[in-house]
């Protein structure tokens with residue numbers, strides 16, 4: 001399939017907005033660089049990362065019903081460790097459920113969740129710290145395109 005015909009969904013959580021916004025920006029820019037049309041990049045949001053698995057299923061089903069099926073979806077979230085075990089439980093459950101959705105939905109569900117111990121780790125992985133790491137959103141955009149067309 002030609003990349004310009006691909007329809008890619010991005011579903012992002014709204015916690016840690018500054019970091020999220022840069023990750024989404026990185027994913028969108030990479031998708032456009034790979035010739036995905038801007039009108040075929042569909043962006044919606046959910047409250048937090050815990051809502052990403054169920055939100056992803058509802059998101060995919062919605063566009064299926066609209067007759068505009070997605071070719072891949074990139075759930076994006078930023079989880080940062082606090083002083084309780086809340087972080088560990090959400091990271092573990094969200095990761096497993098997003099992995100499962102690849103098989104349940106039969107389309108690429110890219111793992112776009114940062115699970116970081118500090119704000120700085122997350123900022124670096126969103127390309128927000130000069131000279132430190134790169135914007136991981138770009139990697140997720142590239143993975144979404146590759147997995148959409150691979151094995152066709």
Ligand SMILES: O=Nc1c(NC[C@H](O)[C@H](O)[C@H](O)CO)[nH]c(=O)[nH]c1=O
Pocket residue numbers: 013014015016047048049050051077078079080081086090
């Ligand atoms: O607590 N920290 C975080 C968080 N908590 C909210 C959770 O995902 C969910 O939205 C609520 O529990 C309501 O279900 N959500 C994040 O995306 N990142 C965090 O770092």
